[in-house]
Amino acid sequence: MALRRGEGDGPTAVEAAARGSYEVLLASIRASQADGFLESGDPEALALTAWASVHGLAVLLLDGPLQGEVAALGSGMHLADVVTKTLGRGLMVR
DSSP states (O other): OOOOOOSSSSOOHHHHHHHHHHHHHHHHHHHHHHTTSBOOSOHHHHHHHHHHHHHHHHHHHHTSTTTTTHHHHOOHHHHHHHHHHHHHHHHBOO
């Protein structure tokens, strides 16, 4: 996963935290595939899909069309739960 660089040569604290979070997600996907819970396939592609889904919801809630609309749709936590459960069901072995 490529992250934008801040000022200077190394990653910023936020970039390092994001990278760490992504690595936890990737490791979880690999472990779930190894245990037979998730579909086989490129774990990097699956991690990117999950990362983008959650990031996209966060942007929509904070800065986009869903800002101020959360009350009509449910809480931000409820929407995060819906998105992650839907994503998980899509990746699970059937």
